[in-house]
Every structure is written in structure tokens, then in C-alpha cells.
Amino acid sequence: MDPSCLKYALTEEERAAFNETGYLIVENALSQEQVAALTEETDRIYERKVQEGHDSKTALFHPNFIPDHDIFLNLVDYEKVLPKVWGILGWNIYLYHAHMIVTPPSLQPKSDKTFGWHQDSGRVNVEMETHPRPRLSLKVAYFLSDLSVPDRGNFWIVPGSHLNDSLPMPADRQGQPEGATPVCVKPGTAVFFDRRLWHTASPNWSDITRKVLFYGYGYRWIRTKDDMTVQSLWNRCDPIRKQMLGAGVNCNGYYSPTDADVPLRVWLNEHQK
Numbered sequence: 318m319d320p321s322c323l324k325y326a327l328t329e330e331e332r333a334a335f336n337e338t339g340y341l342i343v344e345n346a347l348s349q350e351q352v353a354a355l356t357e358e359t360d361r362i363y364e365r366k367v368q369e370g371h372d373s374k375t376a377l378f379h380p381n382f383i384p385d386h387d388i389f390l391n392l393v394d395y396e397k398v399l400p401k402v403w404g405i406l407g408w409n410i411y412l413y414h415a416h417m418i419v420t421p422p423s424l425q426p427k428s429d430k431t432f433g434w435h436q437d438s439g440r441v442n443v444e445m446e447t448h449p450r451p452r453l454s455l456k457v458a459y460f461l462s463d464l465s466v467p468d469r470g471n472f473w474i475v476p477g478s479h480l481n482d483s484l485p486m487p488a489d490r491q492g493q494p495e496g497a498t499p500v501c502v503k504p505g506t507a508v509f510f511d512r513r514l515w516h517t518a519s520p521n522w523s524d525i526t527r528k529v530l531f532y533g534y535g536y537r538w539i540r541t542k543d544d545m546t547v548q549s550l551w552n553r554c555d556p557i558r559k560q561m562l563g564a565g566v567n568c569n570g571y572y573s574p575t576d577a578d579v580p581l582r583v584w585l586n587e588h589q590k
């Protein structure tokens with residue numbers, strides 16, 4: 318990592334906002350050129366998936382996309398984003414999960430049906446008995462298409478809901494829970510969200526295909542959620558990127574890391590005042 322990335326470190330205001338609301342919006346995290354290049358590769362993958370049989374009328378959920386192109390790999394330790402991730406979670410982290418979602422126009426009439434609200438991590442929410450639930454991980458969503466107005470398949474959230482173990486739903490499954498809001502952002506925006514924040518995808522009632530890349534970071538002792546077939550990339554990554562892609566010395570190092578397991582810690586000790 319180039320130490321110049323520290324100018325993007327999490328500020329105290331950002332930390333306070335993330336702790337209080339469970340999310341953080343960083344506009345212009347990607348330049349227009351980056352958005353265009355990422356969109357081109359995303360479109361290529363989408364077309365390939367359609368040719369392989371994906372129904373082009375439904376959303377494409379494509380996990381483990383990092384090996385598909387270096388342009389996706391390069392965001393794993395992106396200078397404008399990773400410093401904020403380690404600012405929130407610390408240095409014992411890696412990319413445990415990544416997925417691309419392409420949501421074409423639904424071509425369905427707009428409805429008021431309750432969306433698929435959830436906290437991330439499935440059984441973690443049942444099998445860890447603490448309250449509030451532990452943070453453990455967060456995702457960064459890079460929005461490639463224009464979601465600056467609602468009804469375009471926006472990501473929806475209930476701000477401040479990350480400390481709640483449940484979210485009351487409308488009794489008749491019509492409408493959205495109290496406090497629900499669409500995240501309206503321009504292309505190039507990165508939205509960080511705590512895995513516990515109640516959130517959902519929504520139907521795309523517009524004629525603009527929605528495109529988003531999700532990068533999930535968690536502690537190194539968390540298992541991968543996707544196949545994460547990224548090991549073949551290790552030999553051309555610098556030490557911190559390699560850590561982000563799950564490399565380590567041995568299994569004990571997930572729990573009690575040595576410097577060789579966590580070059581990010583070494584780097585921070587050296588560069589962070």
C-alpha cells in the first residue's frame with residue numbers, strides 16, 4: 318500500500334456516523350473512468366451469463382467475481398476504501414465474500430409488497446447468543462449505474478437498525494418497515510454498511526439496468542461465504558492484498574496472527590501515527 322492512502326483514513330465524524338447509523342456514503346469513490354471500465358467488464362460478464370443460460374429478465378447474482386478481471390481485483394485494497402474498512406474493523410481482516418448484482422428492468426407493475434429485509438450472515442444471527450449482535454463484517458457496495466432516484470432497484474436500508482435483533486414487518490406484508498428508505502446515489506458512490514443493518518434489494522421499476530459490486534470484509538477467522546477461488550492470484554499480489562485474499566501462514570494464525578499472517582498490522586505500525 319502506498320502511504321498516501323492514509324489521507325482517506327476513516328475520520329472521527331465518519332466513525333461516529335457509521336456507529337450511529339450503521340452505514341456511510343462516500344460519493345465519487347470511483348472516477349467516471351473507473352465506473353465506465355467496471356461497467357464494461359460487468360456487462361461482459363452479464364452477457365456471458367445470459368449466453369450460458371441466465372434468464373435476462375431476472376437479476377444476476379454473481380458471487381466470487383474477483384478472479385474474473387484485474388479491474389475487480391484492484392478494488393480489493395482500493396486506497397479510497399480499505400483505510401476506512403480497517404478504521405472500522407481493525408487489521409485482522411480479509412475479503413470473505415464478494416458479489417456482483419445486475420438487476421434488469423423488472424417489466425412488472427409497481428407493487429407495495431414488502432421487500433426481502435434481512436441482516437447479513439444467516440445462521441450467525443441465530444447461533445450467536447449475544448445482544449446486540451456482533452458487527453463481525455461489513456460490505457462496501459460500489460454503485461455503477463445511476464440510482465440517484467428511487468424505483469431503479471435501489472438498495473434499501475433502515476438507518477440505525479443495526480443494533481436491533483428484529484425488524485417489525487407490516488402485518489399484511491404490504492409496504493416497508495418503519496424508517497425504511499431507498500439509498501439514492503450516483504454512479505461511483507461507495508456505500509459502507511454494517512452487516513447487522515437491516516437492508517434489502519428492491520425491484521427495478523425503471524428502464525435502467527442496475528449494476529452494483531459488493532465487497533464484504535470480515536475477520537480472518539470467519540469462513541468465506543463464496544467459493545473465493547482467489548488463491549491463484551496470490552503470487553502477483555503485494556502482501557496486504559494477499560492478506561485481503563485470505564492468505565496466511567497456518568490456521569492458528571487466523572486466531573493468533575503473527576506478523577507474517579497480517580502484513581496490514583505491520584504496515585500500520587510502520588505508517589500510522
Ligand SMILES: O=C(O)CCC(=O)C(=O)O
Nearest residue numbers: 418471472517518519531
Ligand atoms: O442488491 C441489493 O441492493 C442488496 C444486496 C444485499 O442484500 C446484500 O448484499 O446482502
